[in-house]
Amino acid sequence: MGTRAGGRRTGPKCIAIVGPFASGKTTLLEAILARTGAIPRQNPVSSGNTVSDHSPEARAHAMSVEATIATTEFMGEQITFVDCPGSIEFSFEAEPVLAACDLAVVVAEADEKKIPALQLIMRKLDDLGVPRILFLNKVDKAAAGVRDTLKMLQPASSVPLLLRQIPLRKDGVVIGSIDLALERAYIYREYAESEIAQIPGDEKARELEARFSMLETLADHDDQLMEQLLEEIEPPKDAIFDDLAADLRDGAVTPVLIGTAEKGNGVLRLLKAIRHDGPDIEATRKRLGAPDGGATLVQVMKTIHTPHGGKLSVSRVLSGQVADGSELWLPGGGTAKVSGIYRMLGKDQSKLTGAKAGDTVALGKLDDAKTGQTLTSAKGGTRQLFDVEPPQPVYAFALRPKERKDEVKMSAAIQRLAEEDPSLGLRHNQDSAETVLSGHGEMHLRVVRERLEGKNQIPVEGHSPAIPYRETIRKSVQQRGRHKKQSGGHGQFGDVVIEIRPLPRGSGFQFTDTITGGVVPKTYIQSVETGVRDYLKSGPLGFPVVDIAVNLSDGSYHAVDSSDMAFQMAAKLAMKEGMPACSPVLLEPVMKVQIVTPSDATSKIIALIPQRRGQILGYDARPDWPGWDVVEATMPQAEIGDLIIELRSATAGVASYSAVFDHMAEITGRLADEAMNANGKAA
Ligand SMILES: Nc1nc2c(ncn2[C@@H]2O[C@H](COP(=O)(O)OP(=O)(O)OP(=O)(O)O)[C@@H](O)[C@H]2O)c(=O)[nH]1
Ligand SMILES: [Mg+2]
Numbered sequence: 001m002g003t004r005a006g007g008r009r010t011g012p013k014c015i016a017i018v019g020p021f022a023s024g025k026t027t028l029l030e031a032i033l034a035r036t037g038a039i040p041r042q043n044p045v046s047s048g049n050t051v052s053d054h055s056p057e058a059r060a061h062a063m064s065v066e067a068t069i070a071t072t073e074f075m076g077e078q079i080t081f082v083d084c085p086g087s088i089e090f091s092f093e094a095e096p097v098l099a100a101c102d103l104a105v106v107v108a109e110a111d112e113k114k115i116p117a118l119q120l121i122m123r124k125l126d127d128l129g130v131p132r133i134l135f136l137n138k139v140d141k142a143a144a145g146v147r148d149t150l151k152m153l154q155p156a157s158s159v160p161l162l163l164r165q166i167p168l169r170k171d172g173v174v175i176g177s178i179d180l181a182l183e184r185a186y187i188y189r190e191y192a193e194s195e196i197a198q199i200p201g202d203e204k205a206r207e208l209e210a211r212f213s214m215l216e217t218l219a220d221h222d223d224q225l226m227e228q229l230l231e232e233i234e235p236p237k238d239a240i241f242d243d244l245a246a247d248l249r250d251g252a253v254t255p256v257l258i259g260t261a262e263k264g265n266g267v268l269r270l271l272k273a274i275r276h277d278g279p280d281i282e283a284t285r286k287r288l289g290a291p292d293g294g295a296t297l298v299q300v301m302k303t304i305h306t307p308h309g310g311k312l313s314v315s316r317v318l319s320g321q322v323a324d325g326s327e328l329w330l331p332g333g334g335t336a337k338v339s340g341i342y343r344m345l346g347k348d349q350s351k352l353t354g355a356k357a358g359d360t361v362a363l364g365k366l367d368d369a370k371t372g373q374t375l376t377s378a379k380g381g382t383r384q385l386f387d388v389e390p391p392q393p394v395y396a397f398a399l400r401p402k403e404r405k406d407e408v409k410m411s412a413a414i415q416r417l418a419e420e421d422p423s424l425g426l427r428h429n430q431d432s433a434e435t436v437l438s439g440h441g442e443m444h445l446r447v448v449r450e451r452l453e454g455k456n457q458i459p460v461e462g463h464s465p466a467i468p469y470r471e472t473i474r475k476s477v478q479q480r481g482r483h484k485k486q487s488g489g490h491g492q493f494g495d496v497v498i499e500i501r502p503l504p505r506g507s508g509f510q511f512t513d514t515i516t517g518g519v520v521p522k523t524y525i526q527s528v529e530t531g532v533r534d535y536l537k538s539g540p541l542g543f544p545v546v547d548i549a550v551n552l553s554d555g556s557y558h559a560v561d562s563s564d565m566a567f568q569m570a571a572k573l574a575m576k577e578g579m580p581a582c583s584p585v586l587l588e589p590v591m592k593v594q595i596v597t598p599s600d601a602t603s604k605i606i607a608l609i610p611q612r613r614g615q616i617l618g619y620d621a622r623p624d625w626p627g628w629d630v631v632e633a634t635m636p637q638a639e640i641g642d643l644i645i646e647l648r649s650a651t652a653g654v655a656s657y658s659a660v661f662d663h664m665a666e667i668t669g670r671l672a673d674e675a676m677n678a679n680g681k682a683a
Helices: 025-035 056-061 088-100 112-128 147-155 201-219 223-230 237-250 267-278 280-286 404-418 442-453 522-535 564-582 599-613 642-651 668-678
Strands: 013-016 068-076 077-083 105-106 132-136 161-163 165-170 171-178 184-189 192-197 254-258 297-306 310-319 320-321 328-329 335-337 341-345 348-352 352-355 360-364 374-376 395-401 425-429 434-439 460-463 469-471 477-485 492-502 508-514 548-556 583-600 615-621 628-635 657-668
Touching: 013 088, 013 280, 013 320, 025 068, 025 077, 025 105, 025 267, 056 352, 068 267, 068 310, 068 360, 077 267, 088 112, 088 280, 088 310, 088 442, 105 112, 105 267, 112 147, 112 522, 132 147, 132 192, 132 267, 147 161, 147 165, 165 184, 171 192, 171 201, 171 469, 184 360, 192 267, 192 280, 201 223, 223 237, 237 267, 237 352, 254 267, 297 341, 297 360, 297 404, 297 477, 328 434, 348 548, 395 442, 395 599, 404 425, 404 434, 404 442, 404 642, 442 460, 469 492, 477 564, 492 522, 492 564, 522 548, 522 564, 564 583, 583 599, 583 642, 583 668, 599 615, 599 642, 628 657, 642 657, 657 668
Parallel strands: 013 077, 013 105, 105 132, 132 254, 161 254, 508 548
Antiparallel strands: 068 077, 165 171, 171 184, 184 192, 297 310, 297 374, 310 360, 320 352, 328 335, 328 374, 341 348, 341 360, 395 434, 395 460, 425 434, 469 583, 477 492, 492 548, 583 628, 583 657, 615 628
């Protein structure tokens, strides 16, 4: 490979800010907006007054709970930043954003505990092919040297982390940085542009060493540079800049810049790197495989329901342009009309007359458009450029409004919330008549609930969703059931003898008859089956009955008084009387669980499985995931409800699980009593 042209890409850019929880993403956005003049001053996150974390939910939990979009200008060019939440519970917010952005700024810090979280993000960027810059934040408080920190973080990244700056220290305190490409020192000034300085003499050796290792990494993709290094010829600065830009855009390296977002330090260099080296919409279009042909293409990144302005679809214009009033085709056919185009700055919007390729804007009132969709001006719609597939939910709770009158209001509000958050699952459980919300952790659903109660003013009650217990029997019994009524006029008569017998687990229900000589006529045999099935909806323990066989062996009928109803009644009576003698027993669903965890927590995870009545099936290295394991176990569904809370707390928030139904298992004693009480049924 030779030297590649790394010429600057002009035009509006869209940059996702991602990274492990509490690494300083919101602080960095605030610093960027202050530095570029979009906001008058940088507010600390503790003020609860930042552009990103202004919602009551974010403030209450001191964390970002949704993606925030803010457009600003830097040196005459438009850049939109999207500050994504760091918690894994809200990580799905970032996916449609990452799909449509040009570059990700990964905010990281020197914290060993957050390496798995960083690795998750880097993997996501690999999967989506998004180029990235790593911003090593909080250098003000880092005790370790930057190069040691990078060595520690490198396993989280599949591509080399390329140190572009080193800190400048005085008496152990970071006072500035040295840029290894520019070979210049910068002395930090709080909330202001750094002062350019000469590299101090006693730092020169350190600078040269770090610079050499930067050049070595660049030379891996540049033969000419390799030769120059071997022959000890000083490479031209422009060639280095070109390599830095080209390697960033190709995803061959991840340049690392350093700073202290809290004081606005290192922000200007980051902005310059984005401006000079960042890819633009052209590259993003290519990455997404967007069709050429002149049509307008729009990728929806986020959906917001504003209290007054209605629905906003925050979108990247991939090609063409959008004017107020434009008709756009939805993926499945059908159109939506743009009513209002806005530039976003957190919760504030300013009206625009149009948007062009590269812009990130909110489009008003696209009623049927959804987050992640690709809209187009081309008649009939276009194929979806990006698939939005939220991961399997790991936590659920059932919900109802405190006051019945709020039922309709609650379901409308939940629909809106689900539209804003595609990772929120919603289903109605027929069995238990519950509305069940599912999502990615306890905090995720807590925030949904707070939004219902706060923004929508609907007081709600939540509880764990009902477990689908079943019951079965252990013994066989023969039982007669006779339904006879003589109440003037037409009487009622049905008489059956049935044998009730247990079946192996998983067999369900079987009905047979061994009637001979027509003692029960054919049509009434059918009625007996109906009666039995009806009874099985709720057995002696109060749950649906499974794994049971019923044979109709004998009975009698009356030519005038017998009827379908009478035989159903007789069958139910026989069941009701016979079942308690069959030694009924409760069954609980047992799931097969697959837990993924960083390897250093594997033993902790394995230890908690028996505490939850689980059985370990095995554990192994997670294929293709260095540093992670997979633990397989079976575990009762009743024990999985809050499993995720324990998994997350054992792994600094990154372990997860998936579960599929495996089998039903008997439970007795205290556990059975608890199950019956929890379901409000008497034993
Ligand atoms: N020492 C130091 N602390 C910082 C710096 N930047 C941010 N912080 C602190 O780190 C904490 C988290 O900052 P945020 O900006 O909310 O982090 P975040 O990455 O947006 O967090 P989430 O969005 O919740 O994942 C806050 O207490 C900040 O004050 C920094 O440069 N130096
Ligand atoms: Mg944040």
